[in-house]
Amino acid sequence: xxxxxxxxxxxxxxxxxxxxxxxxxxxxxxxxxxxxxxxxxxxxxxxxxxxxxxx
Amino acid sequence: xxxxxxxxxxxxxxxxxxxxxxxxxxxxxxxxxxxxxxxxxxxxxxxxxxxxxxxxxxxxxxxxxxxxxxxxxxxxxxxxxxxxxxxxxxxxxxxxxxxxxxxxxxxxxxxxxxxxxxxxxxxxxxxxxxxxxxxxxxxxxxxxxxxxxxxxxxxxxxxxxxxxxxxxxxxxxxxxxxxxxxxxxxxxxxxxxxxxxxxxxxxxxxxxxxxxxxxxxxxxxxxxxxxxxxxxxxxxxxxxxxxxxxxxxxxxxxxx
Numbered sequence: 001x002x003x004x005x006x007x008x009x010x011x012x013x014x015x016x017x018x019x020x021x022x023x024x025x026x027x028x029x030x031x032x033x034x035x036x037x038x039x040x041x042x043x044x045x046x047x048x049x050x051x052x053x054x055x
Numbered sequence: 056x057x058x059x060x061x062x063x064x065x066x067x068x069x070x071x072x073x074x075x076x077x078x079x080x081x082x083x084x085x086x087x088x089x090x091x092x093x094x095x096x097x098x099x100x101x102x103x104x105x106x107x108x109x110x111x112x113x114x115x116x117x118x119x120x121x122x123x124x125x126x127x128x129x130x131x132x133x134x135x136x137x138x139x140x141x142x143x144x145x146x147x148x149x150x151x152x153x154x155x156x157x158x159x160x161x162x163x164x165x166x167x168x169x170x171x172x173x174x175x176x177x178x179x180x181x182x183x184x185x186x187x188x189x190x191x192x193x194x195x196x197x198x199x200x201x202x203x204x205x206x207x208x209x210x211x212x213x214x215x216x217x218x219x220x221x222x223x224x225x226x227x228x229x230x231x232x233x234x235x236x237x238x239x240x241x242x243x244x245x246x247x248x249x250x251x252x253x254x255x256x257x258x259x260x261x262x263x264x265x266x267x268x269x270x271x272x273x274x275x276x277x278x279x280x281x282x283x284x285x286x287x288x289x290x291x292x293x294x295x296x297x298x299x300x301x302x303x304x305x306x307x308x309x310x311x
Contacts, residue, residue: 006111009121015186016124019179020106023128026171027102027284031095033167034291041298046311048302 066152078155080297081306087290094290098283105276113270125183127273131281132175136204137239139169139285143211144236147229157293159225160300162232163215164292168285170208177201188252196245197253200238207235221300 009016076082109127116123142165150158180198181191192198215221215228246255255265266274301307 009124010115012120012122012124012186015122015182016110019125019128019182020110022178022182023132023175026175030168030171030288031284034288034295037295038291038298041295042311045298045302045307049308049311 062152070153078153078157080157080301080304081310083157084294084297084310087294091287091290091294094283094287098280098287101276101280102284103280105273105280108273109277113273114267116270119187122183122186123270125179127277129176129179129183130274131277132172132179133201134278135281135285136169136173136176136201137242138282139165139172140204140207140232140235140239142285142289143169143208144232147232150225151229151233156222156225156300157297159229160296161289161293162229163212163225163296165285165289166208166212166215167292168288170205170212172281172285173201173205173208177205193252195252196249197242197251200242200245203238204235204242207231207238211235 007013077086106127110124113124113127115121143162146158146162146165149155150162177198180201184193185191211228211232214231215224218224218227245251246253298307298310
């Protein structure tokens with residue numbers, strides 16, 4: 001199967017796509033870790049307050 | 056204790072009322088929560104359009120071929136690495152001068168994102184360097200200064216977490232952030248001050264640019280999208296830090 005010219009990026013496909021892939025990976029990780037930090041902080045505090053109320 | 060003149064007290068008077076209000080953790084937490092989607096969704100759309108246009112619509116460079124398309128991820132990362140550091144240092148300065156704890160938390164929130172963008176700028180620059188320069192790395196002034204920026208971010212993050220009392224960590228890391236500001240002009244002007252392998256600025260403030268408009272607009276979309284992304288992620292991280300640091304306060308129970 002022939003790779004379309006646009007995807008092959010001339011003879012630089014490996015360089016271009018690895019850069020793009022790495023960038024997307026880092027962006028997604030940043031967005032996810034920020035969201036997870038806020039979600040975990042909320043969960044921890046809710047649990048701590050529930051424990052405190054139960055005592 | 057002296058009751059005399061102090062810069063902190065005097066200068067607090069010149070801050071606008073909204074700045075004082077914004078420094079209130081419950082107000083910031085609520086406001087940041089409302090604003091974040093307004094930054095996050097446009098960021099996703101702008102970066103998607105900018106990246107697609109950069110990869111498939113922009114014309115091929117006559118010298119670099121398609122390898123030039125790496126600039127659509129490299130250049131915004133490099134710009135954002137410096138902007139992030141300016142945010143960290145600016146927020147740290149506000150925290151140190153006006154003793155606004157929230158400013159330190161914003162600095163802590165922006166630092167990991169800034170470190171990520173700096174890593175991306177170095178990594179994508181290195182990937183571009185291999186086919187263009189024939190090497191992954193050279194100890195060029197621009198590259199070395201950008202590497203120093205990564206170490207500054209990592210040092211800032213390590214120092215912020217190095218103390219049992221987080222307020223001491225805020226102050227120590229804030230001072231380091233301010234000292235590190237000297238690296239920003241070095242990164243920016245390294246290509247003018249020294250003979251470097253790294254090419255000069257593609258776009259300057261005076262409006263001179265080295266690329267055509269067809270190549271430029273996707274780059275500007277990527278830059279704008281990445282800037283909004285930085286704001287959205289920083290606000291989200293700052294909200295998490297605010298909750299953790301204010302956990303003993305009554306407002307936190309209402310906000311959960």
